[in-house]
Amino acid sequence: MLLVDVGNTNIKIYKDGTIKSYKAIFDFEFPKEKFYYISVNSKLSNILKNLDNAIDIEPMIDLQSDYKGLGIDRKVVCKAVYDGVIVDAGSAITVDVMEKGVHKGGFILPGVRSFRQSFANISDRLDYELDKSIDLNKLPQDTKEALSFATFGSVKCLIDSVRDNKKITLTGGDGELFLRYFKDCVYKKDLIFDGMREVIGC
Amino acid sequence: MLLVDVGNTNIKIYKDGTIKSYKAIFDFEFPKEKFYYISVNSKLSNILKNLDNAIDIEPMIDLQSDYKGLGIDRKVVCKAVYDGVIVDAGSAITVDVMEKGVHKGGFILPGVRSFRQSFANISDRLDYELDKSIDLNKLPQDTKEALSFATFGSVKCLIDSVRDNKKITLTGGDGELFLRYFKDCVYKKDLIFDGMREVIGC
Secondary structure, eight states, X not given: OEEEEEOSSEEEEEXXXXXXXEEOOTTOOOXXXXXXXXXXXHHHHHHHHTOTTEEEOGGGOOOXXXXXXXXXXXXXXXXXXXXXXXXXXXXXXXXXXXXXXXXXXXXXXEOHHHHHHHXXXXXXXXXXXXXXXXXXXXXXXXXXXXXXXXXXXXXXXXXXXXXXXXXXXXXXXXXXXXXXXXXXXEEOTTHHXXXXXXXXXX | OEEEEEOSSEEEEEETTEEEEEEOOTTOOOOSSOEEEEEOOHHHHHHHHTOTTEEEOGGGOOOEEOOBTOOHHHHHHHHTXXXXXXXXXXXXXXXXXXXXXXXXXXXXXXXXXXHHHHHHHHOGGGOOOOOTTOOTTSOOOBHHHHHHHHHHHHHHHHHHHHHTTOOEEEEXXXXXXXXXXXXXXXXXXXXXXXXXXXXXXX
16 A cells, blocks of 8 residues: 655655655656555646556545635545544644534644744744744743744644644654644654545545 | 824824825825824835924823833724723734733734735745634634634734733724624724824813
8 A cells, every 4th residue: 555645845655564754856756556645736636647556535525614725735634533633733833623524714823933034034033043942921032032932832722722732743744843732642753644644544 | 273193104194083095105295294103114204304394293292101112003002992802903013011001011913914925935835825714613624714813813812811801992904803702892993193193282
């Protein structure tokens, strides 16, 4: 079973429980054997469509939802969680609420790097590395704390406001950063492949 | 009594209860009569220092606080509120907590336009005008709702988490946008001049 997750920056390949990551360059060489994939990368999607051994799982995804325009990657991670909140923290932070297998809605925040870049764009005086272990129980007492508190605190608070005691599943490149801020929370680096396997039924 | 608030984009002049706003260009002509000012604009600060009729009120501000590096504009609006939370929503959103005349700390979020720009920078698919009257009690069901909910919701939730039943005073160009989201909240467009008058004692 070969699974391929094609992002805008990286391509991840799952084979027999092992995952390898590659840079998503235009001339990336896909496997010659049969594989299932999802892609949010429009350039590579065009290549994939013409490969006989590549199976797009998008048409196979059956997710009950009223949400219009839910990205394929969000659909797939939702399939991995029957009941709970899924937080995929990458360049954006997507948050989706699942209840008994039904997608109830979700929202999209800027990613951690995007917050940092916003601050730097507003003023040189707000150009700081963020403190990734900022204490959210103490009011900030300098600029670095003020920016870090706002970034991690605003994400945490908004998620808490919709979670309704549900378990949180974190994923994505920055997912692990948020583990410290939530109760009843797990980090699953490769949730996307759990979702892909759920869709394919293997 | 002539008061001047020199920002990076605009210069506001208060005279006898009337406020006029000008573009903060490098060769802006300041009044010839005596005036009090604050400035966060380093270029114009250099000009102001050499004017005999211009009095910088920064050294006159007596604000009890452990916060290091609190901007002059934040100090001044804090002087206008003895007890409460001050939210100045402009290019950044600064939030400060005052308790019995003492500044307890604060934080800095990206401004509304900055959120919108972050989304557009992440992906063309996230390039939407935000809905400024988004319902925060309903999980979003499309991308525009998802981005709007995240922007206004994350700001609201983080402020609520520190307010501790205090009254909220909104100010700044986007301050009014947040009125609908808070209980026990007022919008004071010209809070900065209230603070300046408090500092000068007039």
